[in-house]
Amino acid sequence: MKPTITIGPWAQQRQAARALRHQVFVVEQGVPEALELDDMDAVSLHALAYDGNQAVATGRLLPDGHIGRMAVRHDARGAGVGSAVLHALMEQARQRGDREVVLHAQLTAQDFYARHGFEPEGDIFMDAGIEHIAMRHRFSPG
Numbered sequence: 001m002k003p004t005i006t007i008g009p010w011a012q013q014r015q016a017a018r019a020l021r022h023q024v025f026v027v028e029q030g031v032p033e034a035l036e037l038d039d040m041d042a043v044s045l046h047a048l049a050y051d052g053n054q055a056v057a058t059g060r061l062l063p064d065g066h067i068g069r070m071a072v073r074h075d076a077r078g079a080g081v082g083s084a085v086l087h088a089l090m091e092q093a094r095q096r097g098d099r100e101v102v103l104h105a106q107l108t109a110q111d112f113y114a115r116h117g118f119e120p121e122g123d124i125f126m127d128a129g130i131e132h133i134a135m136r137h138r139f140s141p142g
Contacts, residue, residue, distance in 0.1 A: 001079040003049035003056065005088045013046035016055035017069075020048075024071035031128040040068075047088045049081040057081040061089045067103040086116055090137065100138040107131040 006013070018037070025031040040062055049057035056076035060069045067089050072082045093101045105113045107124060110133055114120075118135035125132055 001051055001056075001076070001081060003051055003081045003084050005047055005049050005084055007045055007047045007088055007092060010041045010044065010046055013048055013058070014041075016048050017046050017058040017060075020055055020058045020073060021069055021071050023073065025069075025128075028074065029128075029130065031130070035128050036069075045089070045092055047085045047092075049076075049085050051076065051081070057085045059085045059089050061092055061101075065093055065098045065101050067093075067101050070103075070109075082112065083116065086113075090116075094139050098139070100136055102134065102136045104132045105135050107133060110135070113137075 010017075021036060022033070025036045026033050041060065044060040044062045046060045047058065048055050055073075057072040058069065059067060059071070061067055067086070070082060070085065072085075090101055103113065103118065104127060105118070107130075110120065113135050116137065118137045121134045121136055123133075
């Protein structure tokens with residue numbers, strides 16, 4: 001699948017991103033809705049991947065270089081849409097001059113992020129009842 005990627009502020013991306021995140025995090029993974037939404041949405045860049053007119057993946061880039069809220073619709077997993085969103089967010093960070101990006105990966109997604117050049121740091125920790133690990137990707141100079 002070759003998705004179409006859109007990037008924009010929360011005001012433009014909210015409806016589709018919120019629906020995807022609700023399905024993946026709240027419904028599938030049992031994350032309390034109060035933990036899923038936060039004040040950082042309003043100040044972050046949001047990427048959405050579309051297959052036709054259906055949003056199938058999302059993620060956000062915070063002002064400090066954190067990537068988060070990566071979510072892929074269940075029936076689109078394994079089709080490359082998560083990678084497309086991740087690459088789009090990483091490119092946005094690189095273009096604005098960030099030297100690195102960091103994220104808190106669910107342990108089950110650690111290998112996915114490692115394939116994209118992220119390296120684990122520190123110990124496993126719990127977030128919203130799910131095991132996570134911090135990961136970092138440093139951009140090459142030039």
